[in-house]
Amino acid sequence: MTDLQTFQPVLLEAVGVEQGHSLESYRSRGGYAPLEKLLAEKQPPEVVEMVKSSGLRGRGGAGFMTGLKWTFLPKDHPGPIYLCVNADESEPGTFNNRILMEDDPHQILEGTIISAYATRASTAYIYLRYEYPQSWKSLQAAIDEAYAAGYLGQNIKGSGFSLDIYLHRGAAAYICGEETGLIESLEGKRAWPRIKPPFPAIEGAFRKPTVVNNIETMACVAQIARRGVDWFRSIGVPADPNNPRDPGSYGPKLYCLSGHVEKPGCYEAPLGITARELIDGFGGGVWKGLRAKAVIPGGISMGLLSEAELDTPLDFAGPGKAGCLGLGTAAVVVIDETVSIVDFLHNSCRFFAHESCGQCTPCREGTSWSLRMLERIRAGKGRLKDLELLAEIGNTMGMMPGSTICGLADGAAWPIKNAIAKFRDEFEEYIKQSNPTGYMETDPVPALPILSAH
Amino acid sequence: MPTVIVDGQEIEIGADERLNCIEAARRAGVEIPHYCWHPGLSVVASCRMCLIQAGSRNAETGEVSMIPKLVPGCQTPVKDGTVIVTDSDLVRDSRARVEEALLIDHPIDCPICDKAGECLLQDYHFEHGQSERRADIHAFTSRRRDVGPTVTLFVDRCIMCTRCVRFTREVSGTAELMVSARGAKEEIDTFPGFPLENKLAGNVVDLCPVGALGDKDFLYQQRVWFLKKSANVCGGCSAGCSIVTEHNQDTVYRLKPRENPHVNKWWICDEGRYGWHHLHDPSRLVEAGRREADGFTAIEWADVVTQLRDDLKAAGRLAVAVSPQLTVEEAWMLCAVARSIDPEAFLAVGHVPTIGDDESFPGGFTIRGEKVPNRIGVETVLGLFGAVAEDGTVPGWNELLEQAQKDDVKAAWVTAGYPTPDGSWCDEQTAAAFDGLDCLVVQDLFDSPLSARAHWRLPAAGFAERAGTWVNCGHHAQSFEQAIRPPAGVWPEGRLFWNMLGRQGLYDPSGVRQQIAENSAAFAALAGDLPATGVDLRLQQLAPN
Ligand SMILES: Cc1cc2nc3c(=O)[nH]c(=O)nc-3n(C[C@H](O)[C@H](O)[C@H](O)COP(=O)(O)O)c2cc1C
Ligand code: SF4
Ligand code: SF4
Numbered sequence: 001m002t003d004l005q006t007f008q009p010v011l012l013e014a015v016g017v018e019q020g021h022s023l024e025s026y027r028s029r030g031g032y033a034p035l036e037k038l039l040a041e042k043q044p045p046e047v048v049e050m051v052k053s054s055g056l057r058g059r060g061g062a063g064f065m066t067g068l069k070w071t072f073l074p075k076d077h078p079g080p081i082y083l084c085v086n087a088d089e090s091e092p093g094t095f096n097n098r099i100l101m102e103d104d105p106h107q108i109l110e111g112t113i114i115s116a117y118a119t120r121a122s123t124a125y126i127y128l129r130y131e132y133p134q135s136w137k138s139l140q141a142a143i144d145e146a147y148a149a150g151y152l153g154q155n156i157k158g159s160g161f162s163l164d165i166y167l168h169r170g171a172a173a174y175i176c177g178e179e180t181g182l183i184e185s186l187e188g189k190r191a192w193p194r195i196k197p198p199f200p201a202i203e204g205a206f207r208k209p210t211v212v213n214n215i216e217t218m219a220c221v222a223q224i225a226r227r228g229v230d231w232f233r234s235i236g237v238p239a240d241p242n243n244p245r246d247p248g249s250y251g252p253k254l255y256c257l258s259g260h261v262e263k264p265g266c267y268e269a270p271l272g273i274t275a276r277e278l279i280d281g282f283g284g285g286v287w288k289g290l291r292a293k294a295v296i297p298g299g300i301s302m303g304l305l306s307e308a309e310l311d312t313p314l315d316f317a318g319p320g321k322a323g324c325l326g327l328g329t330a331a332v333v334v335i336d337e338t339v340s341i342v343d344f345l346h347n348s349c350r351f352f353a354h355e356s357c358g359q360c361t362p363c364r365e366g367t368s369w370s371l372r373m374l375e376r377i378r379a380g381k382g383r384l385k386d387l388e389l390l391a392e393i394g395n396t397m398g399m400m401p402g403s404t405i406c407g408l409a410d411g412a413a414w415p416i417k418n419a420i421a422k423f424r425d426e427f428e429e430y431i432k433q434s435n436p437t438g439y440m441e442t443d444p445v446p447a448l449p450i451l452s453a454h
Numbered sequence: 455m456p457t458v459i460v461d462g463q464e465i466e467i468g469a470d471e472r473l474n475c476i477e478a479a480r481r482a483g484v485e486i487p488h489y490c491w492h493p494g495l496s497v498v499a500s501c502r503m504c505l506i507q508a509g510s511r512n513a514e515t516g517e518v519s520m521i522p523k524l525v526p527g528c529q530t531p532v533k534d535g536t537v538i539v540t541d542s543d544l545v546r547d548s549r550a551r552v553e554e555a556l557l558i559d560h561p562i563d564c565p566i567c568d569k570a571g572e573c574l575l576q577d578y579h580f581e582h583g584q585s586e587r588r589a590d591i592h593a594f595t596s597r598r599r600d601v602g603p604t605v606t607l608f609v610d611r612c613i614m615c616t617r618c619v620r621f622t623r624e625v626s627g628t629a630e631l632m633v634s635a636r637g638a639k640e641e642i643d644t645f646p647g648f649p650l651e652n653k654l655a656g657n658v659v660d661l662c663p664v665g666a667l668g669d670k671d672f673l674y675q676q677r678v679w680f681l682k683k684s685a686n687v688c689g690g691c692s693a694g695c696s697i698v699t700e701h702n703q704d705t706v707y708r709l710k711p712r713e714n715p716h717v718n719k720w721w722i723c724d725e726g727r728y729g730w731h732h733l734h735d736p737s738r739l740v741e742a743g744r745r746e747a748d749g750f751t752a753i754e755w756a757d758v759v760t761q762l763r764d765d766l767k768a769a770g771r772l773a774v775a776v777s778p779q780l781t782v783e784e785a786w787m788l789c790a791v792a793r794s795i796d797p798e799a800f801l802a803v804g805h806v807p808t809i810g811d812d813e814s815f816p817g818g819f820t821i822r823g824e825k826v827p828n829r830i831g832v833e834t835v836l837g838l839f840g841a842v843a844e845d846g847t848v849p850g851w852n853e854l855l856e857q858a859q860k861d862d863v864k865a866a867w868v869t870a871g872y873p874t875p876d877g878s879w880c881d882e883q884t885a886a887a888f889d890g891l892d893c894l895v896v897q898d899l900f901d902s903p904l905s906a907r908a909h910w911r912l913p914a915a916g917f918a919e920r921a922g923t924w925v926n927c928g929h930h931a932q933s934f935e936q937a938i939r940p941p942a943g944v945w946p947e948g949r950l951f952w953n954m955l956g957r958q959g960l961y962d963p964s965g966v967r968q969q970i971a972e973n974s975a976a977f978a979a980l981a982g983d984l985p986a987t988g989v990d991l992r993l994q995q996l997a998p999n
Contacts, residue, residue: 173636190632190633195497195498195499195526195529353637353638354636354637355636355637356636356637356638357636357637358614358633358635358636358637358638358639358640359498359500359614360500360501360502361500361501361502361503361552361555361556361613361614362502362551362552362555364555364614364637364638364640365555365556365558365559365638366555367637367638368558368559368637368638369555369558369589372589372590373590376590389588396547396548396551399523400523401523401524402505402521402523402524402525403502403505403524403548403551404502405499405500444587444588444589444590444591445590445591446590446591446593447589447590447591447592447593448590449593
């Protein structure tokens with residue numbers, strides 16, 4: 001594990017640099033030279049091998065091995081092959097993609113060009129969420145600069161490799177970040193995630209082989225090309241020798257720290273930093289001298305860590321061991337002791353009920369049912385039975401139990417089941433206090449007429 | 455042969471069959487409930503009702519390994535050694551939860567819903583649901599809005615299976631329907647200014663597994679459990695789509711497609727679907743009549759049988775139009791009757807109305823421009839009677855009109871039966887061709903300029919009122935049953951011909967069919983019991999006997 005004291009941020013090295021987002025500045029920091037070298041010296045399979053051996057795992061949420069994903073593309077495909085860069089960043093609490101796009105867009109472009117070269121894609125789409133106008137401006141300016149400088153377009157730097165990058169602005173929906181929802185949206189359709197198989201690597205955008213990777217993943221590829229595989233593997237948490245299925249958590253990671261901390265922000269740290277180290281070391285501790293009640297480990301979808309679980313390492317394997325869904329987007333949100341977990345869960349349910357694409361029955365109805373129950377509980381008409389129903393929804397909705405097409409439902413389920421499992425007492429107390437005459441009711445009760453959602 | 459294990463039962467499937475778990479389980483007699491999956495549409499696996507457990511059995515060790523989570527049966531293909539489990543607690547609980555979820559926002563207004571009695575939501579709820587409601591009780595809402603001129607949508611009953619949306623995108627190719635909003639607020643809708651209006655629109659109502667989409671033609675006309683179903687063939691065009699005629703007390707209430715992989719797959723067009731109203735048109739001819747000085751005088755059918763023969767015989771040379779609305783059996787008997795009256799009788803195919811060209815849709819469905827069901831069948835029958843011109847063609851309506859104007863032709867017998875209440879199939883000018891005859895017999899559903907000139911005006915039967923065999927434009931022959939009785943006073947044509955041939959007892963269409971099949975190579979395929987989906991006449995001719 002890297003020493004936190006000596007760790008130097010690389011992904012964020014442009015932050016705070018005057019005109020750091022410009023091509024000139026990026027080049028002065030060593031940017032694009034690795035690309036030129038690589039185009040001149042390496043064949044695409046060698047680049048795939050480089051990324052594979054670095055152990056890089058996708059930063060978009062699922063933590064899938066990036067190099068391995070690239071090898072799923074059909075061999076000797078006549079093309080076109082597409083690369084989609086996922087900049088839909090809509091997981092609540094997450095803003096690291098935005099910082100990269102605004103402050104160091106060329107790092108992303110370099111990573112994208114390298115990844116396209118490795119995957120033999122001659123077209124890349126950056127799918128950007130609508131609500132990021134500044135990212136849109138800075139990315140588009142960077143793309144224009146890169147074209148002018150010969151890093152994009154035909155025959156890049158005489159290598160024979162050609163690439164066009166299109167910046168596509170979405171219309172604002174969480175589900176557009178799910179990779180096949182993104183592809184559907186890119187094709188001009190409603191972003192309903194596709195059933196898999198076929199996976200995008202076989203049949204993706206416009207029915208052609210497609211790779212989808214996150215913005216931060218692209219930045220990591222650029223850094224691996226610049227600093228080497230050994231550098232990358234020297235950071236983070238090595239694979240567990242006792243678990244052959246653990247590929248380890250290598251490299252630097254951008255943690256988005258927000259909520260009730262003194263110094264919220266996007267911090268670069270080695271994978272494996274614990275939640276407590278992050279909050280105390282980077283964030284200046286929980287605000288106002290309060291204690292944390294719970295912490296979201298990686299975006300709201302990942303569930304909750306209780307205060308007692310804050311020493312959980314935030315690598316790809318850590319949060320799972322504490323019953324959370326995973327590391328997700330590494331968006332750490334601190335919830336202080338004054339916050340009602342009932343309110344937290346209500347907020348979470350409202351988000352997912354609003355964002356469920358509505359395709360799968362269990363997700364469409366489960367997210368809205370859970371919201372309706374939380375609405376009623378907060379209106380002082382909760383029943384203990386609701387907790388059982390909520391737990392049942394939490395345990396049965398999602399790709400993991402097999403009841404849905406995409407992972408949004410798992411993300412909706414995890415906060416529910418973590419909150420009820422880890423804070424059941426608080427829920428029971430709340431319900432008994434707020435509904436002293438009806439909390440034991442088990443028969444169906446009238447639904448409240450108004451929803452706070454939509 | 456690949457073996458699939460369904461709830462412990464081993465079944466074999468064809469070596470190159472590509473089945474999903476729903477289809478494979480059905481072979482084993484196990485029904486996997488499903489809403490969104492339909493064999494004629496793309497797979498979306500979104501309703502999640504067909505979740506099952508699946509795995510595979512190792513061919514060598516016999517060891518079974520199961521996928522740890524539930525999988526959708528529609529999306530999971532089977533191959534040799536596939537293990538399907540549909541009766542575990544895990545599967546049962548999952549179905550119960552999907553049913554529960556679908557009912558959370560559903561108005562549960564079965565008593566006033568037209569679909570009640572044939573609704574998958576009802577059926578599955580009884581079989582797979584739980585008896586108690588656990589979700590909150592919602593205030594009743596059941597909103598209705600028309601999505602097109604023929605189809606209406608009960609918005610809150612929809613379970614979002616998207617079958618209707620996929621149909622308009624994949625089969626009709628018109629894409630009028632869409633999903634608006636998101637999550638539990640989703641609704642089926644049309645784009646402003648683009649209503650659901652295409653020639654296949656009615657199929658979305660059949661596809662809708664619940665009472666969300668309603669056919670305005672059928673809405674509130676009849677409770678479905680009163681309806682009797684008869685396997686029929688649509689007479690609207692020469693495609694000859696397999697249909698089910700749904701009727702009660704000799705009244706037809708609706709037509710629905712009947713699955714037939716050789717002809718219409720799962721669909722019918724709206725023209726055919728609504729093409730039964732003429733059956734109950736008050737202006738139908740319902741009385742056999744013989745012309746007297748002051749118009750037609752009603753005459754008993756028993757007298758028709760004898761006197762018609764006498765009149766025609768007395769007149770002399772006979773020309774007969776054998777209507778392409780008639781069945782093969784009826785056509786064959788008519789020709790036999792005609793030749794028994796006048797061995798030289800001129801036989802021609804009756805009028806074949808054609809409207810425009812064939813029209814094909816992206817889903818492979820074609821509406822034919824030829825608006826009769828049995829031209830090829832009738833032509834083939836005429837061939838058996840030697841009614842073939844020197845160039846090998848079978849004479850048609852134009853040749854008949856020429857004959858009718860010849861001096862030596864004294865009598866004509868025109869079978870018609872066209873579903874046009876205004877009688878417009880034959881205009882004055884055409885009808886005038888028959889002016890000089892001594893005896894004109896017209897057998898039709900409605901009055902027309904032709905029947906106005908008739909000496910004998912006989913009522914015809916409608917398509918649902920006859921049994922027999924039609925041969926479609928692709929030489930595919932389908933036998934069908936009689937759905938309803940014709941109006942009082944009407945003998946279906948076959949009954950008259952049967953009696954005029956002096957046959958005993960009730961008209962027996964299948965007996966006639968066997969007789970035809972035994973005596974002609976062209977119809978050999980019609981022998982024995984025919985499959986409900988019919989037979990291809992040409993294919994069977996190639997097969998050795
Ligand atoms: C509901 C949902 C939303 C998602 N949103 C995003 C997103 O906004 N950005 C992102 O990079 N990945 C998102 N993902 C993950 C993507 O599906 C995909 O795994 C990822 O983009 C792959 O990139 P990576 O391998 O570089 O991580 C989302 C997944 C789900 C299920
Ligand atoms: S799980 Fe939810 S968000 Fe994902 S495809 Fe199904 S309904 Fe849509
Ligand atoms: S209207 Fe009927 S067919 Fe269309 S989505 Fe709803 S339930 Fe399915």
